[in-house]
Amino acid sequence: MQNVIDFAKGGGLVPVVVQDERSGAVLMLAYMNRESFEHTVATGYATYWSRSRQKLWVKGESSGHRQRVRAIHVDCDGDTVLLRVEQEGGAACHEGYPSCFFRERAGDGWQVVETRVFDPAQVYTK
Numbered sequence: 650m651q652n653v654i655d656f657a658k659g660g661g662l663v664p665v666v667v668q669d670e671r672s673g674a675v676l677m678l679a680y681m682n683r684e685s686f687e688h689t690v691a692t693g694y695a696t697y698w699s700r701s702r703q704k705l706w707v708k709g710e711s712s713g714h715r716q717r718v719r720a721i722h723v724d725c726d727g728d729t730v731l732l733r734v735e736q737e738g739g740a741a742c743h744e745g746y747p748s749c750f751f752r753e754r755a756g757d758g759w760q761v762v763e764t765r766v767f768d769p770a771q772v773y774t775k
Contacts, residue, residue: 653723653727654683654686654723654727654728654730655726655727655728656682656683656686658726658727658728659728661682661683662680662681662682662698662700663680663681663686663728663729663730664678664679664680664728664729664730665678665679665680665681665697665729665730665731665732666678666729666730666731666732667679667695667716667731667732667734667741668731668732668733668734669733669734669735669736670719670720670733670734670735671735674747674748675748675750676716676734676736676741676742676747676748676749676750677741677742677748677749677750678749679695679697679698679706679708680697680698680700681696681697681698681730682698684698684705685697685698685705685706686730688705688707689718689721689732690721693717693718694707694708694709694715694716694717694718695707695708695715695716695718695732695734696708708741709737709738711772711773712738712740712743712767712772712773713737713738713772714736714737714738714739714740714741715737715738716732716734716735716736716737716741717734717735717737718732718733718734719733719734719735720732720733721733738766738767739766739767740766740767743769743773744765744769745765745766745767745768745769745772746763746764746765746766747763747764747766748763751763
């Protein structure tokens with residue numbers, strides 16, 4: 650049972666669905682490689698692989714909005730991970746919303762359906 654996650658299938662990466670443990674809301678989708686998965690297990694905080702930066706990304710390292718992992722699940726094919734987390738700071742999205750899925754299709758366009766929790770300009774001062 651040790652090698653349940655099939656990192657090889659996706660070229661070393663698996664998608665990770667991140668869900669709020671209390672509400673069940675989907676907060677975000679990210680990717681993990683073996684190293685980020687092992688770091689997550691070791692620390693208890695979500696660590697992902699940033700495809701754009703090509704490096705490990707500890708969620709909340711710059712914003713303080715960390716994700717404390719409460720449960721880790723893997724799907725039947727072993728190629729997708731589900732993290733159930735406690736979202737610290739109230740927002741998973743770098744745009745300041747509780748979920749990265751804050752837009753909903755409405756007619757011919759998109760509508761923001763969540764309330765912004767923080768101003769990204771105040772949090773990310775780089």
